[in-house]
Amino acid sequence: MDRLVVIGRDELPRKVVLGAGESLRLTVVVPQGVSADIDFTAELTGPGADLDLAGVFVPAGSDTVRIRTLVRHLSGSCRSNQLFRGVADGQSQVSFNGLIYVQRDAQKTEAYQSCNTLLLNEGARVETDPQLEIYADDVVCSHGAAIGYLSEDELFYMRSRGIPFEQARRLQILSFLSPVLSRLPEEYYSLIAF
Amino acid sequence: MDEALKEITSKQYKEGFVTDVEQEYVPKGLSEQIIRQISAIKQEPEWLLEFRLDAFRKWQKMTPPTWGHLDLPEIDFQDIIYYAAPKKDSERPKEIDPALQETFDKLGIPLSEREVLAGVKSKVAVDAVFDSVSVTTTFRKVLAEKGIIFCSFSEAVREHPDLVRKYLATVVPSGDNFYAALNSAVFSDGSFCYIPKGVKCPMDLSSYFRINASGTGQFERTLIVADEGSQVSYMEGCTAPMRDEHQLHAAVVEIIVEAGADVRYSTVQNWYPGDENGRGGILNLVTKRGICRGEGAHLSWTQVETGSAITWKYPSTILKGDNSSSEFYSVALTNNYQQADTGTKMIHLGRGTKSRIVSKGISAGHSQNSYRGLVRMNSGAAGARNYSQCDSLLIGSLCGAHTFPVIQNACPGAIVEHEATTSKISEDQLFYCNQRGIAPEEAVGLIVNGYAKEVLSRLPMEFAVEAQKLLSVSLEGSIG
Numbered sequence: 025m026d027r028l029v030v031i032g033r034d035e036l037p038r039k040v041v042l043g044a045g046e047s048l049r050l051t052v053v054v055p056q057g058v059s060a061d062i063d064f065t066a067e068l069t070g071p072g073a074d075l076d077l078a079g080v081f082v083p084a085g086s087d088t089v090r091i092r093t094l095v096r097h098l099s100g101s102c103r104s105n106q107l108f109r110g111v112a113d114g115q116s117q118v119s120f121n122g123l124i125y126v127q128r129d130a131q132k133t134e135a136y137q138s139c140n141t142l143l144l145n146e147g148a149r150v151e152t153d154p155q156l157e158i159y160a161d162d163v164v165c166s167h168g169a170a171i172g173y174l175s176e177d178e179l180f181y182m183r184s185r186g187i188p189f190e191q192a193r194r195l196q197i198l199s200f201l202s203p204v205l206s207r208l209p210e211e212y213y214s215l216i217a218f
Numbered sequence: 219m220d221e222a223l224k225e226i227t228s229k230q231y232k233e234g235f236v237t238d239v240e241q242e243y244v245p246k247g248l249s250e251q252i253i254r255q256i257s258a259i260k261q262e263p264e265w266l267l268e269f270r271l272d273a274f275r276k277w278q279k280m281t282p283p284t285w286g287h288l289d290l291p292e293i294d295f296q297d298i299i300y301y302a303a304p305k306k307d308s309e310r311p312k313e314i315d316p317a318l319q320e321t322f323d324k325l326g327i328p329l330s331e332r333e334v335l336a337g338v339k340s341k342v343a344v345d346a347v348f349d350s351v352s353v354t355t356t357f358r359k360v361l362a363e364k365g366i367i368f369c370s371f372s373e374a375v376r377e378h379p380d381l382v383r384k385y386l387a388t389v390v391p392s393g394d395n396f397y398a399a400l401n402s403a404v405f406s407d408g409s410f411c412y413i414p415k416g417v418k419c420p421m422d423l424s425s426y427f428r429i430n431a432s433g434t435g436q437f438e439r440t441l442i443v444a445d446e447g448s449q450v451s452y453m454e455g456c457t458a459p460m461r462d463e464h465q466l467h468a469a470v471v472e473i474i475v476e477a478g479a480d481v482r483y484s485t486v487q488n489w490y491p492g493d494e495n496g497r498g499g500i501l502n503l504v505t506k507r508g509i510c511r512g513e514g515a516h517l518s519w520t521q522v523e524t525g526s527a528i529t530w531k532y533p534s535t536i537l538k539g540d541n542s543s544s545e546f547y548s549v550a551l552t553n554n555y556q557q558a559d560t561g562t563k564m565i566h567l568g569r570g571t572k573s574r575i576v577s578k579g580i581s582a583g584h585s586q587n588s589y590r591g592l593v594r595m596n597s598g599a600a601g602a603r604n605y606s607q608c609d610s611l612l613i614g615s616l617c618g619a620h621t622f623p624v625i626q627n628a629c630p631g632a633i634v635e636h637e638a639t640t641s642k643i644s645e646d647q648l649f650y651c652n653q654r655g656i657a658p659e660e661a662v663g664l665i666v667n668g669y670a671k672e673v674l675s676r677l678p679m680e681f682a683v684e685a686q687k688l689l690s691v692s693l694e695g696s697i698g
Contacts, residue, residue, distance in 0.1 A: 161612035
């Protein structure tokens with residue numbers, strides 16, 4: 025199943041349960057100007073269950089984005105992937121807390137999580153807590169998180185080729201967000217005001 | 219493969235013997251009276267007694283932290299003896315008791331300078347701590363010629379009170395956390411080290427901690443001060459006898475690194491881990507923290523944690539000086555019913571500060587192994603960078619490996635990166651080794667050592683050799 029949730033427009037389920045062979049591809053968009061408090065739990069209860077979760081957030085001004093995800097691997101041979109990209113501008117505050125839990129005997133689990141954020145302004149704050157709790161040995165799990173800023177070198181490269189500052193910056197941000205944006209139909213890009 | 223892991227070693231914890239010496243104790247329990255008594259035995263000045271009592275009052279209002287991923291048995295703080303020391307021979311007060319000499323010989327710790335100078339043992343100055351007192355500190359004269367002070371904490375209080383008073387509790391305040399407050403109230407002995415401006419310490423310094431008496435706790439306090447432009451490499455080792463009851467070890471280590479100074483702090487922690495059913499073992503609840511105070515200061519932590527029933531330890535660095543840097547390299551191995559919750563904190567305050575975290579966890583048996591860390595970029599940390607990597611290796615299906623990093627960034631000019639992976643020793647790796655004639659148990663040792671190599675290569679030579687051996691020994695009886 026493929027689902028798209030725009031916070032402020034659609035309801036995001038608090039919890040989903042994926043049984044044997046079920047799969048869910050879920051993309052969450054937090055548009056600019058929307059403060060979000062997301063609490064999402066996924067339980068993978070049968071072999072072959074597959075969760076593919078992605079999210080994009082672009083807070084500015086005094087927006088607050090709080091995301092908590094909990095992915096529970098309760099059965100073996102399941103797969104989960106979480107991919108989050110965000111850009112924090114203005115005085116916005118972002119907190120991301122994602123936990124992957126792998127139960128004892130949930131062997132052959134594959135679980136990934138990645139959450140990268142860019143800070144655009146002095147006043148913005150980002151806190152990221154990616155967590156792994158693993159009680160089975162035959163698993164492949166990884167998480168990655170990074171918080172950084174727009175590279176001056178890239179900007180210089182584009183500007184030296186005649187691309188104006190604003191446009192170069194927009195390109196940089198778009199390319200950073202593209203792993204998640206590529207999952208959205210183009211008309212949704214306007215929600216992300218870059 | 220299961221067999222290989224089971225067989226990998228069936229060696230015993232070889233440091234688990236007890237030394238039979240006459241010891242003097244303070245009565246069991248903790249009260250203002252006991253603290254006054256400890257302070258009196260050590261003939262401490264009034265200000266230090268006040269410091270202890272102040273910490274004790276803070277501690278009484280605190281509760282033990284419960285956020286660790288640990289199943290910590292309840293500790294009865296009134297059921298512990300807070301001070302135990304081997305009795306001095308009144309006729310020869312200056313000499314080391316032969317029984318103690320023998321103990322440290324057995325542990326491979328050189329207490330005699332002659333052996334070291336003859337080249338039998340590597341050139342290291344040692345401060346040997348037995349229960350609550352320092353037995354001896356070697357090479358003090360040689361070091362003193364360079365202006366380096368290296369002695370037990372108690373001696374430092376007597377001989378260099380100004381220095382101790384100036385730096386004590388400046389990095390770990392007495393009310394910092396429950397166990398640090400307890401330590402501040404009852405600490406007995408530890409090492410003190412001061413490297414003057416511009417001096418490069420001519421040999422490695424080391425402290426060796428030995429718990430011997432039963433029913434006691436060890437509360438060591440170490441203070442290292444590296445003045446501007448100085449350099450020192452410091453090593454710490456520890457062991458304890460095998461007992462069925464838990465013993466508490468609550469230490470505080472403070473390191474002050476001034477501008478341009480370089481401190482390397484290495485630990486090989488081999489406290490008694492408890493037996494294969496999880497009975498006994500040391501509860502290792504320690505607070506270690508350093509501060510890079512000036513421009514370009516550097517502090518590096520390297521730790522190999524193989525012992526203790528429970529480890530709760532987060533060597534941390536406050537990067538205050540501009541362009542200062544710090545590293546944390548850790549290998550934590552847990553087996554049987556051991557639990558470890560360990561990691562680091564890197565607090566970036568200054569501009570251009572850099573830190574690097576490499577943590578390798580290995581869990582076997584029924585053990586639980588967690589990495590917990592904090593990387594914080596304050597708003598003034600322009601150009602700061604951090605890179606963290608935390609890997610976990612699982613051996614057997616009954617253990618757990620966990621990662622709990624916290625990353626906070628409030629500076630648009632700073633970059634923080636974190637990566638973590640969890641995996642097991644793959645059949646492919648084992649097969650590859652077996653096929654080339656390497657026996658299964660050797661192959662597991664090889665793979666584990668290879669996995670930890672990035673950290674082990676950071677240790678001073680003689681420590682690295684010991685650590686490698688420990689890694690294979692500690693996998694004893696792990697069920698595949």
